Amino acid sequence: MRPPEASADETATIGAQAASRDLEDLVGRASAALHLQCNAAHQELAQTRRLLSDATRNLLDCFQEAHRGLVSAGSVQPEPVARSLLAATQHMQFSDLVGQLLATTEQRVDALTRVSQRMQNLVERMSALRNGAGAPPAELAGEQRAFLEALAALESCGSSRVRQSDMKAGEIDLF
Amino acid sequence: MNKLVLTVDDSAAIREMLAYVLKSAGHRVIEAEDGMDGLQKALANAFDLIITDQSMPKMDGITLVKALRALPQYKTTPILLLTTESSDAMKDEGRSAGATGWLVKPFDPTKLIEVVQKVTR
Numbered sequence: 001m002r003p004p005e006a007s008a009d010e011t012a013t014i015g016a017q018a019a020s021r022d023l024e025d026l027v028g029r030a031s032a033a034l035h036l037q038c039n040a041a042h043q044e045l046a047q048t049r050r051l052l053s054d055a056t057r058n059l060l061d062c063f064q065e066a067h068r069g070l071v072s073a074g075s076v077q078p079e080p081v082a083r084s085l086l087a088a089t090q091h092m093q094f095s096d097l098v099g100q101l102l103a104t105t106e107q108r109v110d111a112l113t114r115v116s117q118r119m120q121n122l123v124e125r126m127s128a129l130r131n132g133a134g135a136p137p138a139e140l141a142g143e144q145r146a147f148l149e150a151l152a153a154l155e156s157c158g159s160s161r162v163r164q165s166d167m168k169a170g171e172i173d174l175f
Numbered sequence: 176m177n178k179l180v181l182t183v184d185d186s187a188a189i190r191e192m193l194a195y196v197l198k199s200a201g202h203r204v205i206e207a208e209d210g211m212d213g214l215q216k217a218l219a220n221a222f223d224l225i226i227t228d229q230s231m232p233k234m235d236g237i238t239l240v241k242a243l244r245a246l247p248q249y250k251t252t253p254i255l256l257l258t259t260e261s262s263d264a265m266k267d268e269g270r271s272a273g274a275t276g277w278l279v280k281p282f283d284p285t286k287l288i289e290v291v292q293k294v295t296r
Contacts, residue, residue, distance in 0.1 A: 056188050067195070086199065086284045089192040093281035096186040100230070100259055170283035172290050173266065174276040 021130075028123040035116035041109045049102050056095035063088060090170070111154040118147040178202045178223035178295045183213035183239065184257070185231045189280070193226060193257075196284040200291065210234025214242050222252060224295050226278075229258035229265070237272045244273035253294035257282060 067085060122143050129140060180202050182193045194204045205220060207213035211233040217225065225243065229236035236256050243249040253275040258265075261279045269277055275294055278287070 060188060060191055063195075064191070082199075086196065089196050089284045090281050092188055092192050095188045096184075097259060097280060099186065170281060170286060171261070171279045172276060172286055173278075174290065174294070175270045175274065 024123055024127055024130075028120065028127070031116050031119035031123060035113065035120060038109055038113035038116055042106070042113060045102060045106050045109060049099070049106075052095055052098055052102070056092075059092060059095075063092060108154075108157045111150070111157050114150040115147070115154050118143070118150045122147050178291070179220065180204050180291070181207060181213060181216055181220070181222040181225045181227075183207040183210060183225070183227035183231070183236070185209050185228065189228065189257070192284075193282075193287075196282075196287055197291065200288045202291070210236065210239035210242075213239050217243060217246075217249065221248065224291060225249075225252060225254045226257050227254065229256055229260055229269070237268055237274075240269065240272040240274050255290070255294070 063085070070081060070085075122140075125140050125143050180197050182190055182197070182204055183206075184190050184193070185208055190206045190208075194206060197204050202224075205216055205222075207216050209231045210227070213225070213227060214234065227236040227239055234242075236258065240254050240256070243252070243254060254273065255276045255278055256269045256274045257278040257280060259280045261277075266277050276290065278290070
């Protein structure tokens with residue numbers, strides 16, 4: 001005897017559940033990959049910061065050593081050398097600017113990491129709930145809240161970038 | 176000439192470059208690492224000029240300017256804000272706090288010496 005055929009409504013429901021599961025898996029996979037890459041980016045930024053800091057310290061020491069060498073050699077510094085050292089003071093400031101950009105980027109990556117982590121948690125809870133092994137609804141609501149908070153923090157990163165739109169580097173405005 | 180200048184910046188590179196440029200122009204320099212450190216050093220010395228960064232830990236530049244302007248001995252002392260921020264809104268905030276001028280990083284050493292001469296005359 002043939003089993004009774006599923007109605008059109010039942011077929012649509014089964015289809016929708018399968019599509020929802022697929023989407024959940026996809027979002028879970030995406031958030032896991034995002035989280036992994038964010039952690040890697042965070043470590044690379046920290047490494048860049050260390051390299052920049054060491055290189056800056058070495059450059060500053062070399063700069064001061066060159067200056068001391070010229071001073072101890074006696075007489076007045078040759079004009080071109082003095083000019084070059086003075087000009088170098090502007091270029092040596094790059095580390096401060098790069099440091100600020102790195103700090104801003106680190107903040108963005110950290111905010112993105114928190115969102116990806118929260119997204120992963122949320123997908124896991126929803127999946128467990130669907131499989132009948134979920135946490136109480138209050139916990140799921142708490143996870144949703146935490147995700148929304150992390151998302152809001154990420155969205156607010158947009159307005160904290162380093163701006164130099166109204167004046168150019170080196171410009172001076174006396175009030 | 177030979178003014179006593181306080182430089183306030185959390186970046187060692189900026190502090191060292193400021194000190195180099197100012198000393199090469201004949202000034203004496205005392206360095207501070209943040210606004211709080213700057214305020215303490217300002218209370219312990221009588222500076223002719225203060226150059227401060229804006230974004231710093233513990234106390235930012237604009238807060239430092241306000242704190243200094245509240246002290247009788249720094250009511251009229253020139254205070255220059257040296258910063259990567261150059262938006263008009265931020266500049267207006269600096270002006271309202273009582274800053275004398277706004278310098279955008281990376282500073283040009285020749286222009287800095289000129290402006291220091293001008294504001295400390």
